[in-house]
Amino acid sequence: MVCGMSLDELDDLLLRELHADAPYGDKTTEAVGLCGEGRAEILAKQDLVLAGVAAALRTFELVDPACSWALLAEDGERVGTGTVVAKVFGPIPAILLAERTALNLLQRLCGIATFTSRAVGEVEGTGAKVLDTRKTSPGMRVLEKYAVRMGGGHNHRMGLSDAILLKDNHIAAAGSVTAAVASAKERAGALWKVEVEVTDLDLYREALAAGADVILLDNMSERDMAAAVASRPPGVTLEASGGMTLDRLRRVAELGLDYVSVGALTHSAPAADLSLELLPSR
Amino acid sequence: MVCGMSLDELDDLLLRELHADAPYGDKTTEAVGLCGEGRAEILAKQDLVLAGVAAALRTFELVDPACSWALLAEDGERVGTGTVVAKVFGPIPAILLAERTALNLLQRLCGIATFTSRAVGEVEGTGAKVLDTRKTSPGMRVLEKYAVRMGGGHNHRMGLSDAILLKDNHIAAAGSVTAAVASAKERAGALWKVEVEVTDLDLYREALAAGADVILLDNMSERDMAAAVASRPPGVTLEASGGMTLDRLRRVAELGLDYVSVGALTHSAPAADLSLELLPSR
Amino acid sequence: MVCGMSLDELDDLLLRELHADAPYGDKTTEAVGLCGEGRAEILAKQDLVLAGVAAALRTFELVDPACSWALLAEDGERVGTGTVVAKVFGPIPAILLAERTALNLLQRLCGIATFTSRAVGEVEGTGAKVLDTRKTSPGMRVLEKYAVRMGGGHNHRMGLSDAILLKDNHIAAAGSVTAAVASAKERAGALWKVEVEVTDLDLYREALAAGADVILLDNMSERDMAAAVASRPPGVTLEASGGMTLDRLRRVAELGLDYVSVGALTHSAPAADLSLELLPSR
């Protein structure tokens, strides 16, 4: 496992991207006629939280097994502008061919970790945990959820197959919260709890009555969320979602919820700025 | 070709993502016991420029060939909050299984098109064109470059194999701009022009003297860019890059450059907000 | 979804098997020079419970899109010797090329459903449910667990990623049942319960004290299992496993457990006997 992904899946992802970037090799390096061994540094060009460095470095080995590298900082670590995150050694054409593929992965995962870290900072001390969602980039679910963890966040379910969350469309199709929760409690099997999404206090009470284990308060006012917290029975977990921008997070977290989930962690975190610099030959 | 991607590649991308989201099916739908045919709408929940609708809708067919759909708006079109972008028909479990995979693709591509459209709006009337870069999300190069076009932007090269751009690392390895450009002009073959990245006016003049066809002014001051424009010979194309935030774009574009390239189009555009709503059965 | 598997995964499975059986076509059919359209029946040659018929029939279409078929019985149905389960129409060489691949899948899934059905019959009326395990055939997890359901059994977790079960090796590595359960309750997240495997009454009591939600009594004597049932607090689920042969199932089920899990359902069910017979041309 590299950054939460099996090595073969990581290699698939990187090789697909390498072929997308360079289906027939690097026309520029060939035209310039570059060759020989080189050294390069991967540099942070802003303050950021690292995530995915080992996964990104794998790119160089895939381009050429003669490449090697040294990690100078660890995932989860906060580093400042100018920090050398890793060094890479190997044939110059291989380093340049791999550069963008490696950086594209890294800038995205560090961007997510950095943004998550800000969200986690907002709720510090409130007892609430920051959760991600399934709103991830195509092909990147496992890595992006890993980046959330590196930023101090927690993962909600990985996908549709590993946990139960009754959302608006399930409830619409089932007819009512009561019907949906009852059926899920009956059929879920002994190993899973049942979470249900509600959008007002009436549905919240209906969910409690139906025996929901976890209740997601979606797009509810802070006042209603406070009321829900006040009336929750022991053993029921509460999560909030919907419009959870950074400037609002702390206020929501202080209401006494267990979790606040933030889709933007994975779908709208801006890329972090990192670059690769070839070092002068010695 | 669907949204610039071959159908088999699109299917690969969507099937991988469906398996990542639901390796063993949708535990919630099964627990609730949903079945039967349904109808759903895909709705814009903000003003946005559409991109990738047909690609996203393909997801439903891949989950179940019994699904069908109707497009109600076209890629490249600007739509307002509440617009129904498409309708989907088919078995409810299939619609719910495909929902997030389809929306994750769509929110990203519409996010890019919408952001690109803002950038293009900034430079309107200046004669400059907005270009993307190779700073795309892993696995999404072709689709993201399509979304840029839908937003009114233009594509720079697709990757390393289809055009020549001498960047800082090539120049460092070659020793000088002159050496790098000379070699590239010699070896590039008859079908490609040579672009070179420079970071100051001295290097710019060196690039001109070496015969570069296109010159990328990277992270140069507006004053230096203006000087470069003023002194450029006929037949040479000029592009600017580096820190091209939206609020600065117009100023740069008015300097008389041919292209401004903006990495953020693909690496930091926030996701657009869209949702899928099951309609009540009739 | 066909028999619990996505269509693309089923096609992968069947195409791999077709290529393994006939990497260069069917030497016999070619040598005999067979051609023309034919009809065939798939026949039960013993009493059996059906599972996987639609999946098996898919084979014929994959060999030649000109093949079609009609289902004459449904998965989950018990049929007697001589029952025509399905009819197949199409080019004779295609029918003969697909025959063994289709039957090999079908004989295995019907074998599991039939064996499961016997196990379920043994516990009828006791309130206990028959569960499968992860002891499935390589490549067949999803289909075999579907066959268990068709035979009236229930599925335990699908794999390591969707639920939590602390087994002997986890407990050994963690140091004690108490340590393992405590850690799992802490880190499992809000959506999953914690099951723990114990092998004697002392560990059972330790598991209860540690807060396990579900307890698996593994290879315990009937007397000890009875004692466990007698002392269980409300809200705790009990499962038995280990040496659950058909002749012992009822006795165990009558002890008052919620579940009995039987590895043999998927690893040792004998194949069911089915054949394909070409019908004389009309």
Add this chain to the structure above:
Amino acid sequence: MVCGMSLDELDDLLLRELHADAPYGDKTTEAVGLCGEGRAEILAKQDLVLAGVAAALRTFELVDPACSWALLAEDGERVGTGTVVAKVFGPIPAILLAERTALNLLQRLCGIATFTSRAVGEVEGTGAKVLDTRKTSPGMRVLEKYAVRMGGGHNHRMGLSDAILLKDNHIAAAGSVTAAVASAKERAGALWKVEVEVTDLDLYREALAAGADVILLDNMSERDMAAAVASRPPGVTLEASGGMTLDRLRRVAELGLDYVSVGALTHSAPAADLSLELLPSR
């Protein structure tokens, strides 16, 4: 080649199974927080004939290249309950992630080898050889046929492409044994013999007259098989099949046939019982 399979095919098989068992990692190990290096033994829990140990051990390396192992017994060897078949060293999470995938492969292949060995024991001294069939588990053809060899059996053809066997459906389609054999002898080419399946003595004589090289007596009475043996000309090979249960094998083999083929070797051999035990850390 590992156990008769190319390394890349084996890796494909194991990686597919690992992803099916753990699409997102091992929830239990993560919840318990296990880490560190460990040692484990793979133990026979019944008398069995080994097959597939090297293939099964490959699983550990695929999960983590830091795993290593030592073989303590060889394929084809008969071992008793409690025998340590192999030792595995590596990170505990990797060992536990690989455990079930490795054991599921091993229990099946050892089950086949053990069952085959019993069949071979039944015919010992008769001169008849035990053959397998194409009735194998999906995806496992090459490995299961290897397990048959490890149990002392022989392989019939690998599939449809490497040899010629005219079965009931070919004969039905061709019109007669004579027509089918004649055509096959004519078109088979210089490198293959022609085998034909017959179900009574008349067809047997027809097959002989038509020049069949090998004749498969299918579901014929022992008396008719004896008559066939008595009247066979030199150079013709005889094989028997159909209902070849263990208790009947010797009687049939003593009739003087060259081969007895037994579908149950691969489709109904019960799994052998093996387990993996983590050893206490030193």
Add this chain to the structure above:
Amino acid sequence: MVCGMSLDELDDLLLRELHADAPYGDKTTEAVGLCGEGRAEILAKQDLVLAGVAAALRTFELVDPACSWALLAEDGERVGTGTVVAKVFGPIPAILLAERTALNLLQRLCGIATFTSRAVGEVEGTGAKVLDTRKTSPGMRVLEKYAVRMGGGHNHRMGLSDAILLKDNHIAAAGSVTAAVASAKERAGALWKVEVEVTDLDLYREALAAGADVILLDNMSERDMAAAVASRPPGVTLEASGGMTLDRLRRVAELGLDYVSVGALTHSAPAADLSLELLPSR
């Protein structure tokens, strides 16, 4: 099966080639801005024997399911310069994207069929058959062997797994023809004959004595081949190989051998000349 290949393998081959030719679409068609529906003809530009037309036409459907086509001539048919072999209908960009991939396949298979047909013509009336070898182009084995059949030739074995041929290196490793043949006869199983390659009359006699079923006279003089024919016992098949150029084939064939094998059929047949012409729109 299309041209002897399963549809999924053909699609894999064509899609790989399409992606190699156009990883990001057709830059020229896009630059010219072509669109709309078109019609095109595939024309023979020399006398040739057709092979692979249906396989080549599949390319158009893979690029765009909106393409259709009509076959105007059949594989195995000899056509003259200017013959319209097929018509293709569909979107012009799809036709032009598929053109070269389709023609590259077709020019190669027709080239092989045409060259084979000349070789077959040379031996006409002699009773000898022309055989191919395993000296095929990477990735094209099945299709090239099909093209040989379309040209009137016969196939030797498909590969290493379906028949037995003891060549120089096997004999060297085994120590002698006698040792190699004896071992092969013993272990080959009942369904395969044993062919052995010999390079002089002494080895030929040794092969006969050892019981070889088929003997390949490799690079032997015509005089020695005649001697071998003269002394062959009934039931032994003779094949000649080595330097079988077209101008020598008839002389060798008239010696009375059963087969002459010609590597050049598949490794050195010149491509046939075919082109695709867009028709003026109506």
Add this chain to the structure above:
Amino acid sequence: MVCGMSLDELDDLLLRELHADAPYGDKTTEAVGLCGEGRAEILAKQDLVLAGVAAALRTFELVDPACSWALLAEDGERVGTGTVVAKVFGPIPAILLAERTALNLLQRLCGIATFTSRAVGEVEGTGAKVLDTRKTSPGMRVLEKYAVRMGGGHNHRMGLSDAILLKDNHIAAAGSVTAAVASAKERAGALWKVEVEVTDLDLYREALAAGADVILLDNMSERDMAAAVASRPPGVTLEASGGMTLDRLRRVAELGLDYVSVGALTHSAPAADLSLELLPSR
């Protein structure tokens, strides 16, 4: 990169071919019972220019990681009959299993390099360069273009995505050379030149007037080509194609063209003759 191809693509190509040649192993080696370590030489059996040796040798490692090899000559080198090109060491069954796959690749690439070298020799001293085309063998584009380079030739574009060439069908669809070139110049972007194919002097002049950067004179008479050369303005590159047989190449090259393109380099070069010989054990 091995011979211009990424290692993972090369491995895919070789593994596919190995499975096509030996889906179930090598029946002959098994029947003879060969085992033990061996040494072999790869020998040139004619004068040839080497290309692809490292790629071909990779086959042995893929069959068995225990194989190793030594290169005794380099790609691009001309070697005579009897030259030992490489030595291979490893288990005899692995060497024999890999032999044909390795040689089939090598004989094709050396064939292309050798033929290209003859073409390049023809134009020596004229200043014209020999170009290849897109008329390559399915699956072999990248390797065959590498072989052209090894023979001293130059590559035209790799495929449809990396450069612009307006051919007859584009011009037909666009209506005229003028319309097609104008559109391409407008839309091609700053990084690509525009090449157009013309078939007579009128179209040539039209292409010049339209601003084509490169003009391909297709199937034009030597007299017309001379006229084109005589009237070309500075900065325009000229290429000739169509019927460029070896005996005509020099005459055409002496006309003063920049490039002559020869489809036969890749579609009709005869295979070079190489063999693998097992050495006697020491």
